[in-house]
Amino acid sequence: MLLAAGVAAGAQGPTYELGRPPTAEELRPPGAAIGPDGRGLPPGSGTAAEGALLYVARACSACHGPTGVEGPGPHLVGPRGSGNTHYDAAYEGGNWQGRGVTNFMFAPQIWSWINQGMPLNQQGFLTADEVYSLTAYLLHRNGIIEEDDVLDADSLPRVRMPARGTFAYTPDHPAFAEWTPGMPRRRAR
């Protein structure tokens, strides 16, 4: 194995003194991924009622259907079925969260998903407020929050998702295995 030059990161100071501290603006690029705990969510807020209007105004309905289950894009309400036979053939029974909002373990991931991935080919088009509103709309349509619940950087991470704990992404899950060099490939099932 090629393990040369393993630099011990951590305690000691910098060796080369190159680079500069980032500005506050640089630390929050608009398309940055947001983690499951929601740290780094930008200011802004939204409700399901506002999201319902945006769902049509921002043409989400053009791909996902008037009520989120007509396709041709993935279904946004309910746990299963995309309306696209290609998805369904490939991922029948899969855990593709895009096939169901209820499949996300952490609510901020829905925010991050919309912010990074939607609308297709126009990523970055939505404002933070709009993404909060659309997130609220999807959570409400799936029976997870109330229509007038206000989502923001503080409340969104506290939304309890029904799928929490079903996938071994986090160390608190019994099947979680930390990566170590040379760990064997794991059996699929």
Place this chain on the structure above:
Amino acid sequence: MREERATTRRQLLKGGGAALVGLAAGARPTAAQGLRSTPEGLARELMAYGRRSRFVGTSRITLDNKVNMQMHGDPNGFDALTPLGEQTGIITPAPLHFISSHGDPPPDIDPARHRLMIHGLVERPLVFTLDELKRLPSVSRIHYIECLANRPRPGAEHTLETSHGMVGCSEWTGVPLSLLLAEAGVQAGARWVVGESLGRTQQARSFPLGKALLGDTLVAYGQNSEPIQPHNGYPLRLVIPGFEGKFQLKWLRGIKVTDQPYVTYWEHGSFTRRERTPLGSYWEQGPKSVITYPAGGQRLPGRGHHTIVGFAWSGNGAVRRVEVSTDGGRTWADAELEGPALPMAMTRFRHPWTWAGGEAVLQSRCTDERGDVQPTAAEFGDFWGEYAAPHGNQIQPWKITDVGQVLNAL
């Protein structure tokens, strides 16, 4: 041995026609052999930056991947396959290196304005210019990069390239990520690294901090001694040796140190499958090999001696052994490893074979330095639970028909 190939012969014949045109246009013959010289203007131009002979037409196989990419939520595919059958050494020329960009055309990045930010759970968040990165100690290492979906598939229509063309091997030059993390100072509690990418789809992927600290993960700016080409990540990309290609982000703009995996847009879907196992189910790729001559889509020009050639690689280190079977897997013989067998790099093998006519099934099997052996399709299916699963490293059998046509035997 490549000259023996029928396709190459056809190209030569076509080229021959072009040469006659050149002659008619009045290129001067050299005295000794009656050869035509390259026209003077072109010869001068080629002195500044070389170009291959006009008789060489090898190119990537570009795909209209609209259907394929829809599985990832992309209406557009920007995918192209390495012409593996034409690759003679372990280095894939950068212009022929496969492309899988999930709908992203390469962003047009001005290197003078590009920055790399190291942030998250670090003592000193840092922003580097490219010039600053190049002032740091660099390393150059030869590693393959392979898309997780590169795998043998059933169906006679599949060729060498459609089944195995999403792999390439380059000499990557850059700064070890471990060095950059040491400059920034990783905080206690950090466990993961999220790579962040420019480009329309703003890709971001999580991988274990342990791999980043190992010293072999690179923030690379060089590919085969040149700046990385735009489709492969200009001006900066991650190279994470042995890990599936999806982690090795192109157009790298950020490295965020975190205490948890992010499971971003790009980590959903096929990348975290039904198994409900952690993201960490598919970090390193297993031992793998494929015969690239004779291979699916090719045709043997005649009976008699042929040199079977191919490539082997593994995400677990160096290739230790490659065996070849010419009788459908009943018997196996050690192939000769040809050239360097570097860790997490494509390694060449060859094996002499005489085709007496009639049907035959050729296949190769790789064993890596850890002792892991490339599985058969059946063994792979048993392991993964589903034959069609991505992440495939199963053995690829090629069937020779009685007229010398080479077909996928899965």
